[in-house]
Amino acid sequence: xxxxxxxxxxxxxxxxxxxGCELCVDACPVDVLSMTVIERNSMGFQYPLLSDGCIACxxxxxxxxxxxxxxxxxxxxxxxxxxxxxxxxx
Amino acid sequence: MPERLxxxxxxxxEGMVAAGCxxxxxxxxxxxxxxxxxxxxxxxxxxxxxxxxESELEAIGMVWGAAAAGARAATGSxxxxxxxxxxxxxxxxxxxxxxxxxxxSRGQTDYFQATRGGGHGDYRTPVxxxxxxxxxxxxxxxxxHLADEWRNPVLxxxxxxxxxxxxxxxxxxxxxxxxxxxxxxxDGTSGGTGNSRLVSPLSQTKTDLEMHGGGYGSHLEFTxxxxxxxxxxxxxxxxxxxxxxxxxxxxSFGTAARYVRxxxxxxxxxxxxxxxxxxxxxxxxPHQVIAEAxxxxxxxxxxxxxxxxxxxxxxxxxxxxAPVHFIGTLTLDASGFGIxxxxxxxxxxxxxxxxxxxxxxxxxx
Amino acid sequence: MTTVPxxxxxxxxxxxxxxxxxxxxRNEAHHLCPGCGEPIAMRSIAESIEALELAKRTISxxxxxxxxxFSSACDLDTVQALHGxxxxxxxxxxxxxPDRCVFMLQxxxxxxxxxxxxxxxxxxxxxxxxxxxxxxxxxGETGGHMTATSVxxxxxxxxxxxxxxxxxxxxxxxxxxxxxxxxxxxxxxxxVNTAANVSRTxxxxxxxxxxxxxxxxxxxxxxLTMCPTGWIVETTEAxxxxxxxxxxxxxxxxxxxxxxx
Numbered sequence: 001x002x003x004x005x006x007x008x009x010x011x012x013x014x015x016x017x018x019x020g021c022e023l024c025v026d027a028c029p030v031d032v033l034s035m036t037v038i039e040r041n042s043m044g045f046q047y048p049l050l051s052d053g054c055i056a057c058x059x060x061x062x063x064x065x066x067x068x069x070x071x072x073x074x075x076x077x078x079x080x081x082x083x084x085x086x087x088x089x090x
Numbered sequence: 091m092p093e094r095l096x097x098x099x100x101x102x103x104e105g106m107v108a109a110g111c112x113x114x115x116x117x118x119x120x121x122x123x124x125x126x127x128x129x130x131x132x133x134x135x136x137x138x139x140x141x142x143x144e145s146e147l148e149a150i151g152m153v154w155g156a157a158a159a160g161a162r163a164a165t166g167s168x169x170x171x172x173x174x175x176x177x178x179x180x181x182x183x184x185x186x187x188x189x190x191x192x193x194x195s196r197g198q199t200d201y202f203q204a205t206r207g208g209g210h211g212d213y214r215t216p217v218x219x220x221x222x223x224x225x226x227x228x229x230x231x232x233x234x235h236l237a238d239e240w241r242n243p244v245l246x247x248x249x250x251x252x253x254x255x256x257x258x259x260x261x262x263x264x265x266x267x268x269x270x271x272x273x274x275x276x277d278g279t280s281g282g283t284g285n286s287r288l289v290s291p292l293s294q295t296k297t298d299l300e301m302h303g304g305g306y307g308s309h310l311e312f313t314x315x316x317x318x319x320x321x322x323x324x325x326x327x328x329x330x331x332x333x334x335x336x337x338x339x340x341x342s343f344g345t346a347a348r349y350v351r352x353x354x355x356x357x358x359x360x361x362x363x364x365x366x367x368x369x370x371x372x373x374x375x376p377h378q379v380i381a382e383a384x385x386x387x388x389x390x391x392x393x394x395x396x397x398x399x400x401x402x403x404x405x406x407x408x409x410x411x412a413p414v415h416f417i418g419t420l421t422l423d424a425s426g427f428g429i430x431x432x433x434x435x436x437x438x439x440x441x442x443x444x445x446x447x448x449x450x451x452x453x454x455x
Numbered sequence: 456m457t458t459v460p461x462x463x464x465x466x467x468x469x470x471x472x473x474x475x476x477x478x479x480x481r482n483e484a485h486h487l488c489p490g491c492g493e494p495i496a497m498r499s500i501a502e503s504i505e506a507l508e509l510a511k512r513t514i515s516x517x518x519x520x521x522x523x524x525f526s527s528a529c530d531l532d533t534v535q536a537l538h539g540x541x542x543x544x545x546x547x548x549x550x551x552x553p554d555r556c557v558f559m560l561q562x563x564x565x566x567x568x569x570x571x572x573x574x575x576x577x578x579x580x581x582x583x584x585x586x587x588x589x590x591x592x593x594x595g596e597t598g599g600h601m602t603a604t605s606v607x608x609x610x611x612x613x614x615x616x617x618x619x620x621x622x623x624x625x626x627x628x629x630x631x632x633x634x635x636x637x638x639x640x641x642x643x644x645x646x647v648n649t650a651a652n653v654s655r656t657x658x659x660x661x662x663x664x665x666x667x668x669x670x671x672x673x674x675x676x677x678x679l680t681m682c683p684t685g686w687i688v689e690t691t692e693a694x695x696x697x698x699x700x701x702x703x704x705x706x707x708x709x710x711x712x713x714x715x716x
Binding site for chain 1: 457458459461462463464465467468469470471472473474475476480482484485487488489490491492493494495498647648649650653654683690691693694
Binding site: 112113115139141143144145147148149150151152153154155156157158159160161163177178181185276277278279280281282283284286287288289290291292293296297 | 478479504505509510511512513514516523526527528529530531532533534535536537540542543544545546547548549550551552555556572573576
């Protein structure tokens with residue numbers, strides 16, 4: 001975890017492609033990925049959720065066998081806990 | 091062009107080059123080795139590539155790749171080496187890969203291998219069996235044409251006798267007609283376009299099937315339909331002689347047929363009503379010609395230098411309408427793969443006359 | 456933890472640094488197991504081809520295994536080979552089209568069991584092709600059986616108690632064998648169990664293609680991949696299993712490279 005709490009980027013997660021392998025969770029160096037507990041995707045798998053603090057390092061995309069992630073880097077890092085609701089909602 | 095006295099292996103190699111073959115590979119084995127030597131000499135002179143394969147398995151694999159990349163490609167071996175290639179040959183049929191494969195056989199004992207195919211599954215390969223060196227130089231070119239016309243491997247059945255006999259021949263390039271464009275080959279240029287090409291024994295394109303879940307079954311059915319179209323579309327080639335009033339028809343193929351043709355001619359000169367049939371395409375087999383001749387003649391004899399292989403196809407063609415006698419034999423010299431003692435017109439004449447006499451005594455009784 | 460929305464791209468200013476899949480891989484689901492390492496390796500291959508702008512000059516030759524689906528899913532001109540036979544097929548392709556990038560994609564069962572002779576001869580000949588080995592130490596497609604590269608102690612369907620050298624012999628370090636052949640000019644062994652390994656392996660794959668296009672000789676990249684199904688471990692344990700077992704037997708790194716850079 002970085003000293004200064006910023007979020008440098010975000011992900012678009014193709015939830016229905018995920019097969020619940022959880023490789024992304026361990027690969028993430030800032031531990032911002034966690035798997036759903038109850039929710040399942042259309043294939044029946046748990047899938048990852050993203051928290052604040054993504055540093056757009058692409059580790060998740062590199063290790064994902066199912067090409068679930070699209071990685072975006074913000075032009076300007078945001079302080080953690082910035083309300084980004086509505087910024088990449090449908 | 092003046093004719094030159096050259097051995098069969100050289101004429102075959104020149105025939106390949108005349109057909110535009112630009113990739114050849116092989117593993118030395120008697121009596122195929124000289125073809126490889128001639129191709130190693132000729133292909134670089136014509137902008138082609140001839141390499142020693144480290145095994146027959148790799149030879150057929152290299153031909154598969156070269157053909158998929160658009161070249162007229164060929165390999166060969168002896169029956170024993172063709173045995174090693176069977177998986178690939180059968181899959182090249184499913185993969186619609188055009189190529190020519192030579193069997194410079196140690197005799198006539200590979201008829202089953204050539205026509206039944208030692209590979210797995212429902213598949214067919216056209217088989218061409220020349221009688222002499224000039225016909226070999228021609229049929230070799232036809233082989234490439236058929237391979238491209240049907241997108242299929244084609245087998246060429248030669249042997250030790252053919253390889254080493256020297257005859258006067260002028261190898262000229264033959265044109266067997268127009269062919270469809272080779273737009274199925276891969277050359278890399280379709281990469282990244284969304285329409286990249288696939289040469290595969292498992293499916294026809296990248297998007298038509300999924301290998302898992304039933305798609306492969308429809309590819310096998312597609313292959314069977316292709317085999318049937320090929321069988322219907324290739325007119326069996328056959329040479330016949332003296333059939334009109336023949337009371338015995340002698341069937342033989344390849345270099346042995348040269349002796350049958352000659353001996354039957356001698357016997358005709360003496361007034362004996364004997365004819366001959368020489369299948370040139372061992373597949374598709376000239377069933378109809380043989381059936382009609384058998385019905386008219388009432389007796390058939392099969393001369394082949396093995397323990398009886400083509401006779402199965404003759405019997406299928408005749409279908410019980412006339413007796414079919416085996417007058418051939420497995421015949422070997424001391425080496426087991428050379429010029430055998432039954433390449434002998436007197437011995438052959440005895441065999442044919444015995445068959446003729448036996449037929450007439452049966453008829454008389 | 457509060458989670459952030461991830462359904463659509465951000466509307467605040469941002470740039471895309473990694474798309475779902477490389478453009479050369481058709482963006483649809485594949486049938487490989489959860490946690491399979493092969494698509495991870497495939498991504499590196501596709502990214503390298505794209506980075507070198509070789510897509511329109513590349514022909515892939517694919518073997519038979521779980522990864523065979525990539526002969527359809529990858530948008531490159533492809534020849535599908537039989538089990539073990541990709542090196543000879545690739546040789547034929549390269550001899551006819553010497554200015555193309557030609558690479559083989561094979562698993563360990565394909566390359567080191569069935570096709571051991573072919574890969575060694577192709578390397579010895581110095582064919583200017585690139586071999587990429589997806590090595591997970593099992594025959595994945597048939598359900599997880601021992602191959603020539605299964606490591607000592609590895610449990611598979613036919614080494615249930617673990618590979619025992621007395622009964623089952625020793626694994627073949629194929630990249631090390633290939634590195635001894637003069638025809639092979641660049642040989643490296645990577646892995647896809649961590650992001651760092653993925654990055655390193657990607658660089659080596661790209662270097663191999665570059666060297667091929669320079670006409671340097673035969674190039675070989677072995678990629679250790681996870682197979683949690685064949686290894687009978689959880690998907691989350693597979694990266695460590697790879698590190699502790701496969702990478703412990705087969706050292707990662709560049710095994711051979713050209714003298715001058």
